[in-house]
Amino acid sequence: MNYFKKGFTLIELLIVIALLGALAVGLLAALDPFEQLKKGTDTGVRNTAGEFQGASIRYYAIKNYMPWCSDAQTCTDPSSTALADLETTAIADIVTTGELKTDFVELAGGQLENIYVTGTNDPPTVAVCYKPTSKSFASNPNTKYAISGTLATGCPTGDPADDCYYCIK
Template structure:
């Protein structure tokens, strides 16, 4: 009986599957999806930091004082440029329409601590320059942090303005 069927043999199919598997592993290791997620989170923090800094500067331009100067907690930064808890003066920014109310519930700003869940705001007591910094998660942003000398906590943070 003469059988002539067209198609791939089992060995040929296995070879193709192995090659596709090797290519998939190579592509995933090159892309590194976890690093991409960390980079996206850091980009979001950088955007939030810039937005917060712009809101603080707009507030200062309008009222000739920073929003933390209006809180009952302190009239000026404490030692090392530390500010009163962010919850008090962030509400002031929302009240004066410098940021939308939704800004307070952002992923990077939901904590009720001074660190704003990743963002740290500090003021240089000598120059009165305000910095908004964050500790990066991604490798590419960490390399930026080592070049940044104005961070409030050494050079492990990325700060706005740079």
Template sequence: MKNLKRKILGFTMIELLIVVTVLGILAVAVLSAINPIEQINRGKDTGSRSDAEQLLSAIDRFYTQGYYPWQTGATDIDDVTTPWGDVNLTAWADDNNVAVLTKLSSGGTAEIKESFVTRITATAYNTLKKY
């Protein structure tokens, strides 16, 4: 009789399984809402958009001299428009083989910082398109 009156303390296996299942469902719901891979991709897209805006702004500021950085001067009308496609930032140059990024950075008018040029010409950088 004494054994029956003794109270057993603790959780049953069923209770523990239910709690673990509920926690698992909540974890899946939170991870699907956060989706870390999508957040990383959004960050890259935002960074690329910001870099493109900064580069376009620098080109606009350079144009106050009367010509674009890929032109050799105000009388160079052959290169006013450039074809659409990928911007090969390391090879983008004017007719005198002066790199556009050099003209825009400390080697030229200092419209953009040298650290920006180093970052956007890195091999792991997302490519920019020009239209």
């Protein structure tokens, strides 16, 4: 009797599984999942900072003074102030004018602590900055500022540990 076995041997299956495992480990190392999470966080913070900056400019167009001022003459300009510290004043006023959604603070979550605002009423300027946590955002050409929105020497470095900030002006 002649028996023909069809299929793979146990050794062949183990070799294929080992090769697939090695490829998966290599792919995982190449993608760096923690860096991907940091990039996602940086994208969210950048969007929140951009929304506040745009809303501040639109607020000025409506009121003829910046949102951190109580009127055109009474103003305390923020200097590297955390956006969370402007929640009860500037953000509330912008929401009242309809330039930000009423749930802006809830949607931003803990991001407001990591976003810094520097601005003046006369002339009307606003710089909204944050410190990137991902390597790709830290090496972005727009990550060239100090926390106050002024140009910083030696930035961008590509190292999230350095004091280089991404600013929207």
